[in-house]
Amino acid sequence: MSYDVPTVSRTEPTRDSRLYIRNLVKRDPLTGLADDVRKGLSAQPKRFLPKYFYDELGSQLFEAICLLPEYYLTRAENEILQRYSDDIVAALDGQKTLVEMGSGSASKTRLIIEALLRIQPELLFMPVDISATALESSSRILLQSYPQLRIEAYAADYFAGLAELGKKPRARTLALFLGSNISNFDLEEALRFLRAMRSVLQKGDALLLGADLKKDPAVLEAAYNDALGVTSAFNLNVLARINRELGGTFDLHAFRHRAFYSETMGRIEIYIESLANQQVRIEKLDLTVDFAEGELIHTENSYKYDKAGIERLAADTGFKLARTWLDSQERFSSNLLLAN
Numbered sequence: 001m002s003y004d005v006p007t008v009s010r011t012e013p014t015r016d017s018r019l020y021i022r023n024l025v026k027r028d029p030l031t032g033l034a035d036d037v038r039k040g041l042s043a044q045p046k047r048f049l050p051k052y053f054y055d056e057l058g059s060q061l062f063e064a065i066c067l068l069p070e071y072y073l074t075r076a077e078n079e080i081l082q083r084y085s086d087d088i089v090a091a092l093d094g095q096k097t098l099v100e101m102g103s104g105s106a107s108k109t110r111l112i113i114e115a116l117l118r119i120q121p122e123l124l125f126m127p128v129d130i131s132a133t134a135l136e137s138s139s140r141i142l143l144q145s146y147p148q149l150r151i152e153a154y155a156a157d158y159f160a161g162l163a164e165l166g167k168k169p170r171a172r173t174l175a176l177f178l179g180s181n182i183s184n185f186d187l188e189e190a191l192r193f194l195r196a197m198r199s200v201l202q203k204g205d206a207l208l209l210g211a212d213l214k215k216d217p218a219v220l221e222a223a224y225n226d227a228l229g230v231t232s233a234f235n236l237n238v239l240a241r242i243n244r245e246l247g248g249t250f251d252l253h254a255f256r257h258r259a260f261y262s263e264t265m266g267r268i269e270i271y272i273e274s275l276a277n278q279q280v281r282i283e284k285l286d287l288t289v290d291f292a293e294g295e296l297i298h299t300e301n302s303y304k305y306d307k308a309g310i311e312r313l314a315a316d317t318g319f320k321l322a323r324t325w326l327d328s329q330e331r332f333s334s335n336l337l338l339a340n
């Protein structure tokens, strides 16, 4: 059964009139997961969509990944935003609204919010994230820190969120897509996402696009194979989620995390490998699935970019790459794409 009518939940409107959260994730959140797990396990090779990493535990595990010594991406992007947020926000004229796709904990967003509040008296922030729990907790924390902030948040898939944003008249808009979220898309998906993003922006608005850069494969592979095993837990949590939410019987000890760099594809590929010939039952799907020893389930890609690649993406989607900032070790890029 699917529900086309979005559910609307105002979160304690009487206690905090500065927060409005609209939940566009289907009323039965299992429907999308169930359909996609069935499709993914029937595909050859088997695959899961990366958006299903982010249940409550998955969102917390991602926050832990951001603290790992091997996972340089968050620290590098944070360094750029600390150093250049005033320049970034100054690139747009007028009173600005801030939009963010896949905002998560919105920790780095604080640097942009603070830069905006240095040049304007108040700010409307419109975050979109598939994880309703991450969205709600990050919104509440931000509102406590910034009395001049109002938040209209959308718990939604990127495209459903963009469709909503498209209906809202906005002041000059600075949109954020941080953390190299763009890396999870292949070229076609990245073009589709950026065109959808462009369609909700006006000429003169801008998108700040975080993109991880190509570099020594050993550094890249270490970032996705940390010694503590947090990335492994994040990856295998998809199986735990299927067990929890769909009545699956995955034995997590019988699978392992795999991540490696493909030079030809220019991307980190992330898989879950079956360690034995085995059968798994998924009760709510009335499905039994066979896995061969060594069989891989694809869970995520993380494409690595160079400047020419980012310029092409911008030019093909109605943007102009106006400026690129790098961290001091030139590992990560923040790119200002102006809507033209």
Ligand SMILES: C[S@@+](CC[C@H](N)C(=O)[O-])C[C@H]1O[C@@H](n2cnc3c(N)ncnc32)[C@H](O)[C@@H]1O
Pocket: 050, 051, 054, 059, 062, 066, 074, 101, 102, 103, 104, 105, 106, 108, 128, 129, 130, 131, 134, 156, 157, 158, 159, 178, 179, 180, 181
């Ligand atoms: C890699 S984390 C990055 C979080 C944050 N932007 C950062 O830079 O640390 C990806 C975020 O995007 C959200 N997300 C993933 N797939 C999504 C989708 N298809 N639609 C909306 N949000 C999504 C996740 O819930 C998560 O918060």
